[in-house]
Amino acid sequence: MIANAGCGIRFGMAHFGLDRASHKITSIMRTWTIVAASFLTAVVGVRAAAQTTQTQTQIRMKTAAAQTGSEACSGCHSQIYQSYSKTVMAKASGLAADAPMTGEFNDNTSGVRYRVYQQDEHVWMNYERESEKFRGQDELLYFIGSGRKGRSYLFSVQGFLFETPINWYSQEGRWGMTPAYFEAREIPLNLPAFMDCMNCHSSGLQPPLPGTENKFTGPPFSHAGITCQRCHGAGERHRGTAPIIHSYTSNDSSTSNPSGSNSSGANSANANPSEARASSGTAPGADSSIVNPAKLPPDRRDAICMECHFEGTVAVNQPGKHLYQFQPGERLSDYVHYFLLSGNQPETARALSQVEALSLSECKRRSGDKMWCGSCHDPHAEPAAEKKTAYYRDKCLNCHGEPFAAKHHPDKPDCTQCHMPALPSRDVAHTESTDHRILRYPNTLPLPRLQVRGTEGAPLVSFPDKNAPLATTRDFALAWETLAQKNVEGAAHRAEQYLRKAVAERPDDPVLLAALGFAEQKHGSEKEARELYERALQIDPLASEAATDLGILEARSGNLRRAVELWQGAFKRAPYRSAIGMNLAMAFCAGGQKQVAKKYVQQVLEFNPDYLKGKRLLAHLGEEPVQCSP
Numbered sequence: 001m002i003a004n005a006g007c008g009i010r011f012g013m014a015h016f017g018l019d020r021a022s023h024k025i026t027s028i029m030r031t032w033t034i035v036a037a038s039f040l041t042a043v044v045g046v047r048a049a050a051q052t053t054q055t056q057t058q059i060r061m062k063t064a065a066a067q068t069g070s071e072a073c074s075g076c077h078s079q080i081y082q083s084y085s086k087t088v089m090a091k092a093s094g095l096a097a098d099a100p101m102t103g104e105f106n107d108n109t110s111g112v113r114y115r116v117y118q119q120d121e122h123v124w125m126n127y128e129r130e131s132e133k134f135r136g137q138d139e140l141l142y143f144i145g146s147g148r149k150g151r152s153y154l155f156s157v158q159g160f161l162f163e164t165p166i167n168w169y170s171q172e173g174r175w176g177m178t179p180a181y182f183e184a185r186e187i188p189l190n191l192p193a194f195m196d197c198m199n200c201h202s203s204g205l206q207p208p209l210p211g212t213e214n215k216f217t218g219p220p221f222s223h224a225g226i227t228c229q230r231c232h233g234a235g236e237r238h239r240g241t242a243p244i245i246h247s248y249t250s251n252d253s254s255t256s257n258p259s260g261s262n263s264s265g266a267n268s269a270n271a272n273p274s275e276a277r278a279s280s281g282t283a284p285g286a287d288s289s290i291v292n293p294a295k296l297p298p299d300r301r302d303a304i305c306m307e308c309h310f311e312g313t314v315a316v317n318q319p320g321k322h323l324y325q326f327q328p329g330e331r332l333s334d335y336v337h338y339f340l341l342s343g344n345q346p347e348t349a350r351a352l353s354q355v356e357a358l359s360l361s362e363c364k365r366r367s368g369d370k371m372w373c374g375s376c377h378d379p380h381a382e383p384a385a386e387k388k389t390a391y392y393r394d395k396c397l398n399c400h401g402e403p404f405a406a407k408h409h410p411d412k413p414d415c416t417q418c419h420m421p422a423l424p425s426r427d428v429a430h431t432e433s434t435d436h437r438i439l440r441y442p443n444t445l446p447l448p449r450l451q452v453r454g455t456e457g458a459p460l461v462s463f464p465d466k467n468a469p470l471a472t473t474r475d476f477a478l479a480w481e482t483l484a485q486k487n488v489e490g491a492a493h494r495a496e497q498y499l500r501k502a503v504a505e506r507p508d509d510p511v512l513l514a515a516l517g518f519a520e521q522k523h524g525s526e527k528e529a530r531e532l533y534e535r536a537l538q539i540d541p542l543a544s545e546a547a548t549d550l551g552i553l554e555a556r557s558g559n560l561r562r563a564v565e566l567w568q569g570a571f572k573r574a575p576y577r578s579a580i581g582m583n584l585a586m587a588f589c590a591g592g593q594k595q596v597a598k599k600y601v602q603q604v605l606e607f608n609p610d611y612l613k614g615k616r617l618l619a620h621l622g623e624e625p626v627q628c629s630p
Contacts, residue, residue, distance in 0.1 A: 069227030083381035084228070088146035093201040094224035096123040096153050103169045105175035110125040110185050114166050114175065116140070117152075125153070125164055127187055129610075136609060138189070140164065142220070152178065154193050154220075157607060160576060161193040161214045187610040190576040193220070199324040200308035203227040207322070211542030211573045231304050234326045237289035291328040298369035299466075302355070303332035305373040312338040312357035312463055314479045319509065320434045334466050337475045339460045341483065356463060357436035363399070364438075389414045418442065455537065474512060477502040479616055486540050495519070503532075510536040515545035526553050544570040548580060560587055571600075574605040579612060582630070585617060589628035594621055597628070 068091065074081035084090055091099075101117040107114065115126040128135035138155040144163070145151035151168045154161050165188040167178045181188045192214040198203050204222025209215045229235065293301050295483070307326055317323065321335045341357070355373075358364050364371050376395045383391040396415045397405055412418065418433050421442055460479055462468040477498035482493035499516040506512055517532030533550035536543050551566035564587050571580040581604035589597035598621050604614045613630035620627040 001348055002358055069223045069229050070225075073228045080285055080380045081228075081284060084379075087380075087382050088148045089226040089379070091146040092225045093142060093144050093198070093221070096143050097121045098224075099143045099147065099151070101143075101147065101151050103168070103175050106164055107166075107177055107184075109177075109183060110187065112187050114165075116175070119394040123153070125155070125166075127189075128185070134187075134610065136187075142313060144197065158575070159209075159217065160212070160217045160607075161216060161220055162189060162576070163191045163197075165189055165191065166196055177589050186612065190578075190607050192576070196323055201225075203230050203325040207324075211544065213574070215573075231291070231328055233289070233291040235290045237576065293328065294374055297327060298372070299333075299464075301374075302372055303330070304328050306332060306355045309353075310338065310374070310463070311353055312356070313341040313460070314339050314482045316475045316478045319474075337471055338463045339471075339475070339479050340463050341488070342458050342461055354434075354436045358438075359464065361436065361438040362440060367399070389416075392416050473498055473502040473505055474509065478515065492519075507535075510543050510546065513539070514543055514549070517546065518549055521549060521553070526556075529553060542569075542573065543574050544573050551583070555583075555587070560591070563587065573605075575603055578604045578608045582613060582617065585621075586628050589617075589621065589626060594626055597621055 070081060070084065097118070100116070100123045102117050104116075105114045106112075107625075110129070111131060112127055112129050117124055117126070123140040124137050124624040125140055126135065127138045138157075139152040140155050143151055144154060145168075147168070147170055147196040150170050152166075153164045155164065156162070163178070165178055165184070166175050168174075169176055177184065178191070180191060195205065195208070195213070198220055202221035202224065203226060204217060206218070206220055206222070208220075209217065217546050233597075293304050295301075296304075303326075307323065315323075315336050315338050317336050318334065323336055326332060326335045358371075358373075375398075376392065390413070393405075393413055393415050399590075400408075409418075416434070419438050419440070419442060420436065423433065424436050459512050460476060460483075462471050477495060480495035480498055484495045495515075496519045499512060500521060502512050503509070503516050512535035513532045515538065517529045520529035520532060530550060530553050533546045533553070536546040537550070540546075547566040548570045551563040553572070554560070554566065555563035564584060567580050567587075568582050571577065571584060575581065581600050585600035585604070587597075588594075588600065598618065601614055601618045601621065604611060605618065608614060617630040619630070
């Protein structure tokens, strides 16, 4: 499937609407309407108190049982541990009760008032629309974001994890809607907590239940924030200690292509880190169980930072691989391939593309592999505010020298203020990000541009460009399909061209089969689409998008029983996708089973209580004669 690394404050904005499984059920459109997700007042109090209290207790118990990953290093590296614990990476996530950001916010578009408050050891988010006497609440379980730029929270409904519709924007000191919901007119509470977002804010990420993207039987991650092991490896043999960070087995249940030869868990590539350590300059007989990023080959060194500090236009997970399986010392390209859409439109700074921006700088171009993130940033410590100017000036003078500094604006010691200014971030609203292009003349046009959005006919290019030989037909097919979902001009045509070639090359790839099936469905080639969906489901019975799309074809052909069977499986795996539940409700209503139809509408409203179509259909089901449409 398509994945985008990183999240930032927009928390899912890159990902929301890109997921093919968001489905169009009642129409052929592939976009997922932005809708609400939580309970009505009478239900919320019972559900929140009964469910999340138990979950919070389980979280506390498991957190206490497993010491934080970085603490395993504190005995021998106490000074580094103390300084690192104060960094934004170390504080990137945790329990909501440990970092509550309380406050209130009125959203004028939807007419909803949100309130975040703490009561005892619990953090709650209330929401209400006074004009309709409509209100509810959810307990917030985890926070995402250090609070330097902003913070969001996660809550659970029936084990499915969701992101709050509001974010705390630290630079503006206020609450606001998450960018995915700026125009929402309903209460949006069904934005799934995406794995790539949690991956870059936590450690020991647990795979979701098979066939789901956000359902967990316990805490979604073992450790808050980014632990030492995320950059240095688990270190099983280091000083004789046992591994602290979570280790995945080869039968990773979240693999979406169970029958594919490329399907594997994170440990399938465990030889790579050892190989990397062996080639990183470690002396014979020395302890090589810990990864020193600075001693790795440049591509593997840079991959550790790039995993979370680069997003690109689109990223394609490799077959059977997940970004959260990546381990320090491995090749990131074994897990994901990144692409940029070249073009001529000017771009401002992007919060999640520091690696790309740096690659455009003259400093990096001239220095080559010698320069990397660690050239300027100490991952173990952050300079105090009053020392930042001198700290980063020293980094510049390491290359430019004191004689240059003596004649180059000696009265302005802050190099970054002129050459790396903070600019409004294009991809993370309400924040500013440092421009890592290190422009010589930052206020002079034309400026170097980040290649993130192109004009019609613009090509997709690999990033870094040396990975171009690794790009496959499958990569381009799924990348263009994602861009088509983002309404990039000409992307749909290119996606279809590549999909046909890719399916010919990989006839047993369920993701490709389902994507090509949808392309055929759009063309009205229902026979071909049906065959492709059936093949996808034979290979992966949990392929929800193929099941839902095939259900539409079956319903249109009059085979409502098969359509219902397909939709029931998909809805069970994603009960927050209102359109699937609504189709089920209308199907049972048409079959004269009004009570069953009611149950499906009520389940839709359990996750999405402000959904106008759901509320209308529920009202119609109580009328005589019954009207089976919203």
